Amino acid sequence: MSKAFQKCLNLKYPIIQAPMAGVTTIDMAAQACRAGAMASLPLSHLDFRIAKDFEQFKSMISQFRTHVANESLEKNINLNFFCHDILNKPTKLQIDNWVKLYERSLNIPIDVDKINFKNGNVSFKAFERDDALHDFFQYLADEFKPKVISFHFGHPSKSTIKYLQRHGILIFVTATSMKEFHLLAKLGIDGIVCQGYEAGGHRGNFLVNDSKNDENLSTAQLVKRAVTELAVMRDKGHVYYIPLVIATGGIMDSKDISYMLSQQADGVQLGTALLGCNESNASENFSKPFTSHSETRMVNIVSGKPARTILTRFIEHLLTTFQGEELPPYGYMYNAFKQVKRTYPELTNFLLAGEGFQSVQSDIATDQLITKLGKSIAKN
Ligand SMILES: Cc1cc2nc3c(=O)[nH]c(=O)nc-3n(C[C@H](O)[C@H](O)[C@H](O)COP(=O)(O)O)c2cc1C
Structure with missing residues (x-):
């Protein structure tokens, strides 16, 4: 079993x-951290070009440190950004199509004038383009340095990567295919989060954008191929260091964790397994068991990017009504959906979860679950 990840962090x-x-709540992250795992804080909802959002970020970190209340552990955190290509605003045709799709599938009137088609997920690439990272970098240098900063849907510029690495921060990026893995390894990324097709939430793909050309590799296959590829790259002298290989997708219990470690993954990233924990904002949705007929689907017409979600009535209606029309881009469409959801929460059940959702444990604290899983890895 590889201990590189644990040792290095x-x-x-x-x-x-x-x-x-x-x-993810701050309490959830703090409990994971205190229990001995690497905590993560998602920051994709913040626009670092806006002072108020940057203040919110600082307040989140301060609350996290207070909750952890242990200086030797508080740096065990991963700050997570979305790093997709910068997308154009939606066209009138895309907005009209979206309104018609929602009216048809939900059978409700949509007043387009009341929907704000603003980008709700501004990419880290936009912060780089608009030179909006000065305060963030200063904060990392003067106030608080996390051990990891991670990116989903792509990677930042070489200069950002080198800057953060020079300041002792490890960069992690999601890969969903060997093409992406290879590129990230050559780029000098410290940890490559190998996300299999079974994973819950948004797929972090950034090179293969057409699902027809996507091999949709499982987590186990991606990890096995990644480990083999690294050995080849090292032999050929293509990488001067060995990135950490992190397995993510469908890992629900200690046996799953042990299996990934036996395949030479350095660590695992757990999403769905933690959805039912008391501190999760989604815990209510997982408080009762699902029927054995419940399923998940990979769906790209809610947010604009492929995401694995439970097949609720809302998703069923949307999928049967959709005729392949052009829809607004990611960020804009997701934000519009969230506005409809606020008015019609019972009609718009969008539950991001992975294929392992049937075995989500509920009524358990995050720190208890991490400790239980961690302790039983060694026994397997
Ligand atoms: C509800 C939900 C939200 C997610 N949000 C993010 C996110 O903000 N950033 C990110 O890098 N990954 C996100 N992911 C993906 C996870 O990092 C991870 O790849 C995935 O959960 C692994 O699969 P699993 O859910 O089967 O454990 C999310 C996953 C879920 C289930």
């Missing part, structure tokens, strides 16, 4: 509590 367990936008 001084963790009790080779576990990362996955960043889960909208679901």
Whole structure:
């Protein structure tokens, strides 16, 4: 079993509590951290070009440190950003199509004038383009340096990567295919989060954008191929260092964790497994067991990017009504959906979760679950 990840990050367990936008709470992250895992805070909802959002970020970190209340552990945190290509505003045609789709599938009137088609998920690339990272970098240098900063949907510029690494921060990026893994390894990324197709939430793909050309590799296959590829790259002298390989997707219990470690993954990132924990914003949705007929689907017409979600009535209606029309881009469409959801919460049940959702444990604190999983890894 590889201990590189634990050693390099001084963790009790080779576990990362996955960043889960909208679901992870500060308490959840603090408990994961105190229990001996790497905590994560999702920051994709913040626009660092706006002073108020940057203040919110600082307040989140301060609350996290207070909750952890242990200076030797508080740096075991991963700050997570979305790093997709910068997308254009939606066209009138895309907005009209979206309104018609929602009216048809939900059978409700949509007043387009009341929907704000503003980008709700501004990419880290926009912060780089608009030179909006000065305060953030200063904060990392003067106030608080996390051990890891991670990116989903792509990677930042070489200069940002080198800057953060020079300041002793490890950069983690999600890969969903070997093409992406290879590129990230050559770029000098410190930890590559190998996300299999079974994973819950948004798929972090950034090179293969057409699902027809996507091999949709499982977590186990991606990890096995990644480990083999690294050995080849090292032999050929293509990488001067060896990135950490983190497995994510469908890992629900200690046996799953042990299996990934036996395949030479350095660590695992758990998302769905933690959805039912008391501190999760989604815990209510997982308080009762699902029927054995419940399923998940990979769906790209809610947010604009593929995401694995439980097949609720809302998703069923949307999928049967959708005729392939052009819809607004990610960020804009997701934000519009969230506005409809606020008015019609019972009609718009969008529950991001992975294939392992049937075995989510509820009524358990995050620190208890991490400790239980961590302790039983060694026994397997
Ligand atoms: C509800 C939910 C929200 C997520 N949000 C994020 C996010 O903000 N950033 C990120 O890098 N990954 C996010 N993910 C993906 C996780 O990091 C991870 O890849 C995934 O949960 C692994 O699969 P699993 O859910 O089967 O454990 C999310 C996953 C879920 C289930």
